[in-house]
Amino acid sequence: MRQRTHEGFLRHKGFRWAQIATLLCLVVVAVYFFVAARLAEPPSGGSWLGYTLGTISAGLIVWLACLGIRKRVITAGHYSLKAWVSAHVYLGLSLTVLATLHTGFQFGWNVHTLAYVLMMLVIASGALGIWAYATLPQRLHGNRGETTRKQMLEAIESLDKQLHDLAQPLDRAGAQVVRLSLEQTEIGGGFWRRLTGAHGDCANLRAMRKLKQLPAPATPRQAEALARIETVLQQKADVLGLARRQMQITALLEGWLFVHIPATFALLAALTAHVVSVFTYW
Amino acid sequence: MSELYKIAIIGSGPAGLSAAAHAAKKGISHVLLEKTDHLSDTIFRYQKGKHVMATPAVLVLRADCEFDAGKREKILAQWDADAKAAGVNVRFKAEAKAITGEKGDFTIELTKGQPIRAENIVLAIGTQGNPNLMRCDGAALPHVQYQLDDPGEYTDEHIFVVGSGDAGIENALGLAADAAQGNTVTILNRSADFARAKKANVDNLIAARDAGRMTIMTETSPVLVEPGWITVETPQGSSRYKCDRIIARMGASPPRKFVEAAGLSFASDSPSAFPTLTPTFESSSKPGIYVIGALAGYPLIKHCMNQGYDVVEFISGVTDLEPADEPLLKDKLKALPGLLSVSQWLEFLRSKVEILNGLSPLQMREFLLDSEVRAYKPGEAIFIRNDQGSSLFGIADGAVKVEVDPSNPNITVPIGAGSIFGEVGLISGRKRGATIRASEPTICVEIPRMAALKLMAQVPEARETVNRITSERQVLQIFKSGLTPADISEVLAGAEVMEVRPGQAIINEGDVSDDLYIIRSGSMIVEKNLGGKPVFMSYVPAGSYSGEMAMMERSPRVATVKAAIRSTVVKLPAEPFRALLARKPELAKRMQTEMRARREINAFIEEQKEEFGGAVDMYSSVANFLIKQGIGEATDVLLIDESLCVGCDNCEKACADSHDGLSRLNREAGTTFANIHVPTSCRHCEHPHCMSDCPPNAIRRGPDGEVFISDTCIGCGNCQRACPYGVIQMDKPPPPKPSLFSWMLFGKGPGPGQPDYEWRKKASKGGAGGESPKLAIKCDMCSGKAGGPACVRACPTGAAIRVSPDAFLSVARIDRGAG
Structure with a gap:
C-alpha cells in the first residue's frame, strides 16, 4: 500500500539514480574499450583516460563521504536525505566500474592498490547495508510490536522490584538465587554478544535453574513466595528475550557501519596518499 | 449586631488580594474572607518551585501588590508581605456559605463563626475552589x-x-x-x-x-x-x-450554584457562561455584588490584579477611571480612519455588527482585546481562497464581494455592512473556500476562533445568526450552480442541525429514507457491506454532502454513512430539494455528474473486492485503523512505513536540531497497523483540543495550517492535558550545544539530536542562564522553513511521510496496493 509520492530510498523517483549510475557505467565502459582497441596495452592510470576516471572517482568518493555530514546538519532549505541516500547507493556501486577501469588492471603491493582494496571494502560493506536496510525493518518492527525500548527496560525494572519484594520471606539460599537474577543479569552486553544473541550464560536463566534445585521450603509462606518468584523470573526471561532480539536486529542494522565508516576514513587517507604520491613522483 | 464593612471581598487570590490591598491603602473599611489558612489557594496549590508567568506582557500592572514572573514561593511571599504592609484585614478559614440582603446591607453566612455584614461584596472566588461532589445516595455522610x-x-x-x-x-x-x-x-x-x-x-x-x-x-x-x-x-x-x-477527588468546577443563589444571573445555561456584569463589574441582576477575576472570565493573574484595583475605585465612587487596557485598545485602533475615542469605537462596532449587538460595554472591551479591527481599500483582498484561517469577520462599515468562481474573479456575490463572513472556516476548520475583497472602503473586525466561540456561548442571538448564515452559505458554496439565497430559502426552512457522535450512523445501508446531509464540521466515512463485511468506500470531509443517491433516485440507501469523529451535520429535507432540482436544471446536471463519479468509485471497489479480496480488505482495515487513531480530525499527520524504517531516529534528531534542541515527536511510541506506524506527533487537528483552554490564547493556527504555540505560553499545562494524542510536552530548552564539527572532530558536546538529561543538567549548571520556565512545546510543522518538515527531509530511507487524511484515504491507493 504505497502512494506514488511515497517511495523508499531504492525506488526514489522511479529509480532515477540507478538509471544515472547505469548510464555513467555504460558510457565509461564504451569509451574505455573504444580507446583500448587502438592501443597496444590497456590504458593505465597515467593515460588521459586514467586521469579523467581517477578525477571522477576521487570526486565521487569525497562526495559520497559527505553523506555523514549531510545527515547530521539539519538546514532549513529544500533537500531530501532519501534522495542523497539513493544517489549514494547507486553512484557508490558505480565506483566498482569506474575505479577498476581507472586502475587499468594494474595491481601491486603499493599504496595505490591499497586505496583500491579499501574502496572495494567500503562498497562491499555498503552492499551489506543495502541488504540490511531492505530486509530487516520488517523484522525490527514485527518483533517489538508496539512496545518501545523504554517500556521494555521499565518492564524489567518493575519485575526486578517485584522480585525484590517477593524475596523478603526467603531464607539465605533462596535470597541468593533472586540476588543472582537482580544483580548480575546483563540485558545487552558487548556488540558481539548483541549481534550473535548468545546469552546462554544469562544470570536470570541461571537463577531459574538454581531455583528448581533449591531444597523444599520450610514454611508455606516461603513456598508461595517461591512459586510466585518462578513466574516472575519467567516473565523477566520473556521480556529479556524480546529486548535482546530487538538489540540483535538493531546490531545487524548497525553492524555493517562498523566496517563501512572506519574503512571510509582509511580510504580517504589512502586516497590522499595515492593522489599526493602520483603528483610528486610521476 | 456585628460591624458593617464598606466592602467584603470573598476569595484572596490575585483579584481579591489586590482589591483588599487597594481598599486598605485607601482606608476603606473592608474584610478579606479566605476559606483556607493561607492567601491565594489556587497558586498555593501549584507544585513546589513552579514558575509563574506574567502575561500579557504589554498589559500594565495597576495594583497595590507587586507581581512579576517568578517562582511560586517568591510570589506568595511577596503577596504575604504586601498584604501585611497594606494592612489588609484578612479572615482565614472563613468560607462563605450564602449571601443574603441588598446593596448597603448584605449578610454573608459562613460555614463557621459569626456572619459578616457589608455594604458591597466583591466576589473573587475564581473557578478552582469548589470540589465536584459525589452524587450517589449517602454522599452527604460525614465519612x-x-x-x-x-x-x-x-x-x-x-x-x-x-x-x-x-x-x-x-x-x-x-x-x-x-x-x-x-x-x-x-x-x-x-x-x-x-x-x-x-x-x-x-x-x-x-x-x-x-x-x-x-x-x-x-x-x-x-x-x-x-x-x-x-x-x-x-x-x-x-x-x-x-x-x-x-x-x-473528582476535580473542581466553577461555583455557579452559590453565585446564582446570591441572586446573580448568568449569560446562558452553557457551563462556560459567565455572570452578566456592568462595565464596573457590578452584577446586572444584583446591584452591590461585584464579580472579578476568573469567575468573571479573566483567568490571567495580571487582569485579575488590575480588576481588584479597579473595582475598589468603582465602589468608592470613581466613574471615569481609565481602564488599564485602554493603551492597548488605543494602540489597536490607532491605524483606523477617523478620530474616534476608544469608547466611541467600541460603541460603533457594537452597534454596527449584528452579532455584537448583544454584548455589554465591558464584554465588548474584553472582546476587542482578542480581536483585530482593520480598514481595507476597495479591491484589497481580506483573505484568499485556500488560505488557512478559522477566524470570523464582521463588517462594521462598507461592503465586501465574494469571488465564488475560482476560474473567473469577475463573478462575485456581495455581503453588506453588519453581516459576517469567514464562518465556514470558523466552524469546519478547513481552508477558505473563496477569495473575499473589499468592494468599497471597508472596516472589518476579525474575531479569532476562540473569541468567536466565546461570543456564541455568551450571546444566544449571535449563535443563531452565525448558524443561520452558515447553513445558507454552505449550501450555496457546495452546490454553486448560480443559486441565490432566495432559491434555497425553502430548503433551509426545513433544515435541521444535528450533532453526531463518533461511530454514529446518519444513513444506514438498505434504509428507505431520502434526506440529504451536509457535513458542517468533522468528517464521515462511507461503508458498504460486501460479502458480509463492512468495506470502507470513501471519506467525506466537512464542506461536502452525502445521501444524494437516495434523494435523487428515491431508492433505498446503498451504503452506510457514519461519523469518523464528533461531527455536525445539516439535514436537508428531500422534497423541497427535489423541487429545487426541478427548477434548476444546471444544479441537477451538476449533481448527476458528481453522483456518477461516486458510483464509479463504489463499483470499482466492489469489482476489486471480487478479484483482489485481500487487497480491498487490507485497504478497508487500514482506513478503519487510521480513523480510530483520530486521523479523521487531522489535517496533516506524520506516518512511518515500518517496512522502510531502520530505527535510526534521525527524524527525532532533525526535529530537535531544528527546534531549540527538543524533539517534538516520539518515533517509537504510538500505534501500528499493517506496516503503518502512527508516531506520537501532532496531527494538527481541525478543531485542536489543545486550543480549548489556553489562558493566554497562545495556541493558534498558522498560515500553512499548522497549530503552534506562540511565546506567550505561560506553562500552565492545560493543553498537555487536553491533547488526546499525548503530543504536547512541558519542557525547557536545553543550553546551546557545541557545534557539529567540534563534536565530529573532538567529541565535544552530546552530538546531534536532543541532548540527554545528564548533559543538560551539567551544561546548564555552568551557564548564567538562571531560572527558565517549563513551557508547552509541540510540532509546528517546521513552519517558516523553506524545505518543509525536518523529520521527513531527514529520513534516509523515505519511511517518514506527512499526509492529509483525504489524500491518504483515497481509493487511488487500492490498485497500487493490489498491483
Whole structure:
C-alpha cells in the first residue's frame, strides 16, 4: 500500500539514480574499450583516460563521504536525505566500474592498490547495508510490536522490584538465587554478544535453574513466595528475550557501519596518499 | 449586631488580594474572607518551585501588590508581605456559605463563626475552589471527604479514593505508602485508564498495586454510601465493600450554584457562561455584588490584579477611571480612519455588527482585546481562497464581494455592512473556500476562533445568526450552480442541525429514507457491506454532502454513512430539494455528474473486492485503523512505513536540531497497523483540543495550517492535558550545544539530536542562564522553513511521510496496493 509520492530510498523517483549510475557505467565502459582497441596495452592510470576516471572517482568518493555530514546538519532549505541516500547507493556501486577501469588492471603491493582494496571494502560493506536496510525493518518492527525500548527496560525494572519484594520471606539460599537474577543479569552486553544473541550464560536463566534445585521450603509462606518468584523470573526471561532480539536486529542494522565508516576514513587517507604520491613522483 | 464593612471581598487570590490591598491603602473599611489558612489557594496549590508567568506582557500592572514572573514561593511571599504592609484585614478559614440582603446591607453566612455584614461584596472566588461532589445516595455522610491534608492521620481503615486524576492518585499512594499504618486502600476509576494523570503517578500506582499495597478498580463508580460500607458498580455488576472513609477527588468546577443563589444571573445555561456584569463589574441582576477575576472570565493573574484595583475605585465612587487596557485598545485602533475615542469605537462596532449587538460595554472591551479591527481599500483582498484561517469577520462599515468562481474573479456575490463572513472556516476548520475583497472602503473586525466561540456561548442571538448564515452559505458554496439565497430559502426552512457522535450512523445501508446531509464540521466515512463485511468506500470531509443517491433516485440507501469523529451535520429535507432540482436544471446536471463519479468509485471497489479480496480488505482495515487513531480530525499527520524504517531516529534528531534542541515527536511510541506506524506527533487537528483552554490564547493556527504555540505560553499545562494524542510536552530548552564539527572532530558536546538529561543538567549548571520556565512545546510543522518538515527531509530511507487524511484515504491507493 504505497502512494506514488511515497517511495523508499531504492525506488526514489522511479529509480532515477540507478538509471544515472547505469548510464555513467555504460558510457565509461564504451569509451574505455573504444580507446583500448587502438592501443597496444590497456590504458593505465597515467593515460588521459586514467586521469579523467581517477578525477571522477576521487570526486565521487569525497562526495559520497559527505553523506555523514549531510545527515547530521539539519538546514532549513529544500533537500531530501532519501534522495542523497539513493544517489549514494547507486553512484557508490558505480565506483566498482569506474575505479577498476581507472586502475587499468594494474595491481601491486603499493599504496595505490591499497586505496583500491579499501574502496572495494567500503562498497562491499555498503552492499551489506543495502541488504540490511531492505530486509530487516520488517523484522525490527514485527518483533517489538508496539512496545518501545523504554517500556521494555521499565518492564524489567518493575519485575526486578517485584522480585525484590517477593524475596523478603526467603531464607539465605533462596535470597541468593533472586540476588543472582537482580544483580548480575546483563540485558545487552558487548556488540558481539548483541549481534550473535548468545546469552546462554544469562544470570536470570541461571537463577531459574538454581531455583528448581533449591531444597523444599520450610514454611508455606516461603513456598508461595517461591512459586510466585518462578513466574516472575519467567516473565523477566520473556521480556529479556524480546529486548535482546530487538538489540540483535538493531546490531545487524548497525553492524555493517562498523566496517563501512572506519574503512571510509582509511580510504580517504589512502586516497590522499595515492593522489599526493602520483603528483610528486610521476 | 456585628460591624458593617464598606466592602467584603470573598476569595484572596490575585483579584481579591489586590482589591483588599487597594481598599486598605485607601482606608476603606473592608474584610478579606479566605476559606483556607493561607492567601491565594489556587497558586498555593501549584507544585513546589513552579514558575509563574506574567502575561500579557504589554498589559500594565495597576495594583497595590507587586507581581512579576517568578517562582511560586517568591510570589506568595511577596503577596504575604504586601498584604501585611497594606494592612489588609484578612479572615482565614472563613468560607462563605450564602449571601443574603441588598446593596448597603448584605449578610454573608459562613460555614463557621459569626456572619459578616457589608455594604458591597466583591466576589473573587475564581473557578478552582469548589470540589465536584459525589452524587450517589449517602454522599452527604460525614465519612465522605474532599480533601486529604495528612495521609499519616489514618490507621487501620478501609479507605476508598474516588477519582483518577493526580490528586486522587497521590492521596491513594500517600495512604498506602506505609504498610505499618495498616490501611486497606482502594482507588476507583470511572474509565478504563488513568488518562488525566501524570505518567509517573500512574506508574507508581500500578507498581503499588502489583506489590499488593492497594487495589485499583477501573470502569467502576460508587452507587451507594452507607456507614461503614460502599456499594460500587463494576462492569461485572455491583458489589458491596467494607469502607470507613471515602476520599473523593473528582476535580473542581466553577461555583455557579452559590453565585446564582446570591441572586446573580448568568449569560446562558452553557457551563462556560459567565455572570452578566456592568462595565464596573457590578452584577446586572444584583446591584452591590461585584464579580472579578476568573469567575468573571479573566483567568490571567495580571487582569485579575488590575480588576481588584479597579473595582475598589468603582465602589468608592470613581466613574471615569481609565481602564488599564485602554493603551492597548488605543494602540489597536490607532491605524483606523477617523478620530474616534476608544469608547466611541467600541460603541460603533457594537452597534454596527449584528452579532455584537448583544454584548455589554465591558464584554465588548474584553472582546476587542482578542480581536483585530482593520480598514481595507476597495479591491484589497481580506483573505484568499485556500488560505488557512478559522477566524470570523464582521463588517462594521462598507461592503465586501465574494469571488465564488475560482476560474473567473469577475463573478462575485456581495455581503453588506453588519453581516459576517469567514464562518465556514470558523466552524469546519478547513481552508477558505473563496477569495473575499473589499468592494468599497471597508472596516472589518476579525474575531479569532476562540473569541468567536466565546461570543456564541455568551450571546444566544449571535449563535443563531452565525448558524443561520452558515447553513445558507454552505449550501450555496457546495452546490454553486448560480443559486441565490432566495432559491434555497425553502430548503433551509426545513433544515435541521444535528450533532453526531463518533461511530454514529446518519444513513444506514438498505434504509428507505431520502434526506440529504451536509457535513458542517468533522468528517464521515462511507461503508458498504460486501460479502458480509463492512468495506470502507470513501471519506467525506466537512464542506461536502452525502445521501444524494437516495434523494435523487428515491431508492433505498446503498451504503452506510457514519461519523469518523464528533461531527455536525445539516439535514436537508428531500422534497423541497427535489423541487429545487426541478427548477434548476444546471444544479441537477451538476449533481448527476458528481453522483456518477461516486458510483464509479463504489463499483470499482466492489469489482476489486471480487478479484483482489485481500487487497480491498487490507485497504478497508487500514482506513478503519487510521480513523480510530483520530486521523479523521487531522489535517496533516506524520506516518512511518515500518517496512522502510531502520530505527535510526534521525527524524527525532532533525526535529530537535531544528527546534531549540527538543524533539517534538516520539518515533517509537504510538500505534501500528499493517506496516503503518502512527508516531506520537501532532496531527494538527481541525478543531485542536489543545486550543480549548489556553489562558493566554497562545495556541493558534498558522498560515500553512499548522497549530503552534506562540511565546506567550505561560506553562500552565492545560493543553498537555487536553491533547488526546499525548503530543504536547512541558519542557525547557536545553543550553546551546557545541557545534557539529567540534563534536565530529573532538567529541565535544552530546552530538546531534536532543541532548540527554545528564548533559543538560551539567551544561546548564555552568551557564548564567538562571531560572527558565517549563513551557508547552509541540510540532509546528517546521513552519517558516523553506524545505518543509525536518523529520521527513531527514529520513534516509523515505519511511517518514506527512499526509492529509483525504489524500491518504483515497481509493487511488487500492490498485497500487493490489498491483
